[in-house]
Amino acid sequence: QMAGRSIEAAADALTLHQHVLYHQSKLYPGLEKVLDAISLASKIISGKVRTMGLSGVVGKTGEKNVQGEEVNILDELSNTVMIKRILDSGEVCAVVTEEEEEFATPSTDLPGRRGYVVSIDPLDGSSNIDCNVPIGTIFGIFPRTSAGDGKGTLADCLQPGRNLIGAGYVIYGPSTMMVYASAEGTFGFTLDPSVGDYLLTHRNMMIPNVCKNFSVNEGNTAYFYPGDLALVAWLKEEDKETSRPLGARYVGSLISDFHRNLLYGGLFFYPHDKKSKKTPNGKLRLLYECAPVSYIAKMSGGKGSTGAMDVLDVVPTDIHQRVPIYVGNKDWVERAESFVRGDYV
Ligand code: P6P
Numbered sequence: 100q101m102a103g104r105s106i107e108a109a110a111d112a113l114t115l116h117q118h119v120l121y122h123q124s125k126l127y128p129g130l131e132k133v134l135d136a137i138s139l140a141s142k143i144i145s146g147k148v149r150t151m152g153l154s155g156v157v158g159k160t161g162e163k164n165v166q167g168e169e170v171n172i173l174d175e176l177s178n179t180v181m182i183k184r185i186l187d188s189g190e191v192c193a194v195v196t197e198e199e200e201e202f203a204t205p206s207t208d209l210p211g212r213r214g215y216v217v218s219i220d221p222l223d224g225s226s227n228i229d230c231n232v233p234i235g236t237i238f239g240i241f242p243r244t245s246a247g248d249g250k251g252t253l254a255d256c257l258q259p260g261r262n263l264i265g266a267g268y269v270i271y272g273p274s275t276m277m278v279y280a281s282a283e284g285t286f287g288f289t290l291d292p293s294v295g296d297y298l299l300t301h302r303n304m305m306i307p308n309v310c311k312n313f314s315v316n317e318g319n320t321a322y323f324y325p326g327d328l329a330l331v332a333w334l335k336e337e338d339k340e341t342s343r344p345l346g347a348r349y350v351g352s353l354i355s356d357f358h359r360n361l362l363y364g365g366l367f368f369y370p371h372d373k374k375s376k377k378t379p380n381g382k383l384r385l386l387y388e389c390a391p392v393s394y395i396a397k398m399s400g401g402k403g404s405t406g407a408m409d410v411l412d413v414v415p416t417d418i419h420q421r422v423p424i425y426v427g428n429k430d431w432v433e434r435a436e437s438f439v440r441g442d443y444v
Pocket of ligand 1: 223226352353
């Protein structure tokens with residue numbers, strides 16, 4: 100019986116490429132090549148992450164990125180590899196990445212349709228890299244809006260999450276997994292290093308109808324607005340009917356917190372707070388963190404909100420724009436909205 104199962108699995112576990120080819124390439128020609136590029140770059144990153152103490156990628160470059168954050172060697176490598184592979188696919192007209200002030204565009208003498216835009220956080224959770232806590236790559240894929248097949252424009256990059264045609268993340272955890280969501284639903288693929296490919300292991304992922312944990316950095320409560328303070332207190336009260344108090348889980352790596360909540364149910368939030376004038380709208384970025392995870396949540400039966408509106412309806416005015424985010428079980432996100440709506444002028 101076991102043998103049969105393992106033979107069957109080896110024979111028919113779809114690869115990520117096949118999944119995209121079968122489900123999306125009629126509507127979105129060449130999209131599978133975009134996923135191939137992200138997938139290849141993520142395998143290179145996975146290899147470095149798994150041997151980081153040996154592969155000389157631990158530590159800092161000594162530079163600061165556009166966010167004013169110190170850049171880790173692995174951040175820079177991940178960014179360089181992702182941009183190059185994605186633009187070389189010939190299917191992408193612009194890449195928005197956390198590590199670059201401006202969006203990157205391809206040389207137009209490459210064959211290809213350049214019909215898509217990719218927003219990407221090549222390696223999210225950098226503060227966790229050196230201490231071996233899971234980190235991740237987060238990405239969103241939009242259709243280009245400008246005419247022709249040349250380099251993309253700023254307008255191509257400033258699209259609301261509502262326009263996403265696919266979004267996903269790679270979690271470099273005990274296993275390396277790619278979770279990819281599209282109109283088809285949310286599917287999980289596990290990297291088999293002996294094969295060197297992502298094989299389907301989780302079909303039609305849906306957030307369970309239970310909310311096990313809340314996930315927020317309570318070290319910031321001194322700077323919270325009243326609504327968020329009331330929300331945190333409410334989540335901790337005992338109330339059997341609404342299965343409170345919830346557990347508390349906070350890894351500090353968005354993809355780890357989000358992935359756990361996708362599988363077990365949970366409410367993650369990073370509110371805007373009074374901590375820093377520099378980031379009045381919270382810490383997480385719309386285009387390559389909040390919109391992709393809100394899209395994945397939506398495709399998995401959940402929701403992402405800024406507290407005042409659906410994250411997917413926010414039209415960016417800047418490619419590095421930050422928004423507050425409450426994401427996870429739809430009913431719990433809506434409860435959170437009722438607490439914090441009052442804080443929005
Ligand atoms: P804090 C990691 O640096 C990150 O961008 C996300 O992955 C994570 O959710 C958040 O910041 C953690 O921020 O302020 O709680 O350390």
